[in-house]
Amino acid sequence: MFHIYCPYCEEYREEEEFHPKGQAHLSRPEDPDDCSDEAWGDYLFFRDNPRGIHHEMWVHAQGCRKFFNITRHTVTYEILETYKMGEQPTITAETNTARPAATASSADDRAATEVKGAQGVQA
Amino acid sequence: MSDIRQFQTHPEVEIATESPLAYSRQRSGAPAITVSSQVMLRERPFQGHLTLRGGAIVLDEALRHVLGLSLPSQPHGLNHDDSGERSVQWLAPDEWLLIVPGGEEFSLETRLRDALGDAHVSIVDVSGGQTVIDIEGEMAHAVLMKFTHYDVDPTVFPVGKGVTTGFAKTSAILRRSSASRWELVVRRSFADYLYRWLLDAGEEYGIGVER
Amino acid sequence: MSQSTKQPNRLAAGGSVDRTRTLKFTFNGQAYTGHPGDTLASALLANGVDLVNRSFKYSRPRGIVAAGAEEPNAVMQLGASEATQVPNVRATQQALYDGLVAYSTNGWPDVQKDLMSWIGKLGAPFMPPGFYYKTFMAPASMWMTYEKYIRKTAGLGRSPSEPDPDIYDHMNRHCDVLVIGGGPAGLAAALSAARSGARVIVADEQEAMGGSLLDSRDRLDDQPAHAWVTTALEELAARDNVTLLTRTTANGYHDHNFVTLHERRTEHLADSAPTIEGRRQPRSRLHRVRAGQVVLATGTHERPLVYGNNDLPGNLLAGAVSTYIRRYGVIPGRKLVLTTSNDHAYRAALDWHEAGHEVVAIADAREAPEGELVEQARKHGIRVIAGSAIIEATGSKRVSGARVARIDRDGFKVVGPVETLDCDTIASSGGYSPVIHLASHTGARPTWNEEVLGFVPHTVKGVTTTGGARGVYPLADVLADGAEAGAVAATAMGFEVATEARHVPQATVVTEGAACALYQVPHEKPTLRAPKQFVDLQNDVTAAAIELATREGFESIEHVKRYTAMGFGTDQGKLGNINGMAIAARCLGKSIPEVGTTVFRPNYTPVTFGAVVGRHCRELFDPERYTAMHQWHVEHGAEFEDVGQWKRPWYYPRRVNGRLESMHEAVVRECRAVREHVGILDASTLGKIDIQGPGAREFLGRVYTNKWAKLAPGRVRYGLMCKDDGMVMDDGTTSCLGENHFLMTTTTGGAAAVLEWLEMWHQTEWPELDVYFTSVTDHWATMTVTGPEARKLLAEITDIDLDRESFKFMDWREGRVADVPARVFRISFTGELAFEINVQANYAMHVWKTLFEHGDKYGLTPYGTETMHVLRAEKGFIIAGQDTDGSVTPEDLGMHWAIGYDKPFPWIGKRALSRSDTRRTDRKQLVGLKPRNPEVVLQEGAQIVFDPQQTIPMTMVGHVTSSYYSPTLESGFALAVVKGGHQRMGETVYLPMVDGTIHEAEIVGTQFVDPEGARQNV
């Protein structure tokens, strides 16, 4: 259960109040009619699935009903920042290499867990 | 017809009305308030509810002009007029809820629109779709803790705050209009579910309903 | 003292039980007594009950081993009546109350009769290690055969077959610092954090806070340790910023410091929660805590040593022996042998000796034990055998002796002669394992600490581990560490912690010698041939099983776990995990950290479904949304259908000749009423969105597939909404109220999603359009009056001019209906003349009833959703979500007329409609189906084939989306999607059914009744 900071309500709210809307910063091609089938298909169907830093769009469905973006680590599930629509993230996969070692190593640890855990049948 | 079509919902003659909790009181009852009731409920139906959307500056100006009430600019602000009968609450950076005595909403909307001129705003009458339930008593806070995941500790939820958040499996608006009174603004169609939920959760505190 | 004679193991003094009061209870049908302050386990031990269960796999006799959550054997079925049955309760965690009824979980049919012992003897071949693994590999049918039998004998407990009389609930909590564990570290942490002003919650799973201090030999500030506990609790309880939760287990640690606490509120009082002044109170409560900081002060679990027959009743953990003596005044035997790898466990021998019973010997695996406790034991004349360990317990249903020998730990062998000591109780201690379950729940891997010979938690953000849970053991250090942890947590939340706030009491210092590493004790025979040496008592996993697993090539500890079932289920490896890993490491020639640990999962101990569900059950399981006319529907006998969360009238069965109509009969009658006279539908549930702003019209043009530029005020238009992949998402009518003002309707189920969809496009793609959307679904009540007589009826109670020329089809008008201001829309979903009346919901019941007062003479008939479905399907009107499933385009529906390809803006879905995939001619397209046999009503969802003679699996070319009996056609009819269906009019398709029958149907157009639309236009 995430605890998500809504940049419009300016406070943390429970995950149940939000709906996830998938990858952030997708842009609809300016001129769809001028777009190849392949390019349109990419826009419609293809999404990133990184291990690590990921930008996602969420909506505060049970609160202010505003859409915003978050930067989330897909291994530790840590939400590193949330920012309003139209703003850019300050933390990206490129900048994140400079983050403190402790977090990085716990991330690696968690990653090892996930991979190992996936091998067996659930107990 | 003008660009926006206002609509007076109230008849000119006396017509029987039914509040959103009319069926609930009949079906689930309304336990009496006794000396051992630590939680009390009271429905305050038939008020005028208007949803205001637009820029804070123009809406604030119009509201001050028409009602002498200033628009809360900070998230979760809740302002009352001097009589305490009219209130305006922040819902989102471009959305506020105005609650006034029932029947005032149509003329209020007209006056606001006049004051707003050409500004791009939206004013929507939602009076038929909402009702207000007051929750009072020493265990009101405990019932709310069962009801919502929002932090309702009086130290972090001061008087003059209002939030839209999750209640049981739906959402509602919670406001603290005085030290002793919490208000829930609920949607009509969910009112029965939330009412039954409150009665159930409040049983151990001897919940009673003002009739 | 008379009670004590009935409780042979009850000491005359000591412990915190109230010997002046007697509580009666039964176990496996036998009556016993205990005292307030007992747990079920301590009372059973006081009564000399050795045998509490049969083991899971081998059906071996088992007794109580521990005194806390880690107990593997004394897992009970509780409940005095069928309705109050609770499975999986640890006797060590269940307070005794008068009238308690307990049964062994694994004891079917009788714990003493030992029905399964033949399997115990033959056990290995029947259920060898890897049983689950191998059985799952076998044909599935084999497992089905085994399962019923094994599950029953395995006795995983049973749920009640009658409704639970109790209620349960949830409470949401928020705090700055959540302290988990109310032992010395936890209390010290709570005090320092609370003194800073932080909001603190302390949760402890036991009946009383204090943890190890409740049975400690240590003194604090020169007082017995429990006296300080009382002082500390008084201070905490007096503070407004502190919440103390006893009998409350932190069961799950979830992301972002969300912790679930299971509080057993009345489980210690009675079989079912007592009422207070006639009011029910929740039996259990699940606290859902969002904590700023979490302090894990979960302490340690003592590790038993792994030796032959270490599962015989009479084998206990050393610490548990001390707890039973000091806290409950119960001594679980007469003659004790202690086998240990450390000093701390000597307390058990000292407590036993001080209670006046014989300590036969202490087998200490270390060559030269020499700490303070060792010296005390020697002073008391207790024999200490250094360099040795118990290699095997002897006895049949209870320990009768201990075989002790000198061992070579590094060489893993017995190196001296074996001496058999006469005893009835063995206490063992292989050291202490920090309780790290919670710290691992979100996936953080613990790290091995060679100094404490245990895994300690890895750093988790927002979590501070303290005391035993991170391998700090001496009491003085634990208190200081706890105070520091509380201060760190409070500081992290922005509170200032003064130096005095960290004050902790002075503890007596007991110097302890270093412990040695010992897990499995070597036996004279190799592990595979030695008497069974149990690692996981609850799942019956032996050292031999682990050795076998590694020999069969299972090298990952996760695989060993699956192969052997070690640490499975409700046990979660509390006692056995480290020993199991150590054995796997020995067999693989690796170190313990190289082997690593398995993953711990929530819940730490079992939580009843009641607590998980809380109040969200029965009538409150899910929200039920009602319209303003709901009470009328109820009073008129409506059957209801769930549409989203709404309760909609489905049909209104009438009583005819003393018999209630069937659904079919009611629907036929309702359909005829609408087609021949007039009917009325409560349509209030349709989503309604008020749209205002100069950009509204442009916005509509972008989200709908059709054109909106020219819709004039007073007019209504049907609109189709696609996603950008070109697939239909929702539909509805939108009315132009003013030049910049529209009222959109959506499907009942799609209302919230459509509003969010509009907001998303506005907020993220087109913020430049000046438009606002506001839900008015609940504000308006909507009633559809439809049928040939609709105009005549409405004319009686409205001032609106209903003339067909001035109020045309797809117009809307304002006026009064039954004196109430109303908007009336001339739209039709039935194909008949129809008026949709919208009034403010508080007045709706008046208008509805007035319509009936005037409607009688016209035969006004209320109809429900089933009739609505039939009538609309006869007209080929789709229901988004029923006839569409997210893979259907407007063209697939044959709705080319609703697509504005030449609109200037590339509206949502447009581009996708020219993708090669959406241009395929063999796409599934919506058609009508007319069964050859008019009596057949095809099944919705039935698959369609072109050739019924083909071999199975047949090539399926479509399916039925809507199917009904039509009273108008006097025939069944259906809507369906069929590959290339639009080009196949008149062709025959086949619908093979499960029972072997094959229905034949003709592909026809979708409009079965009045295809010209004349009837709605009158």
Ligand SMILES: [Zn+2]
């Ligand atoms: Zn928000």
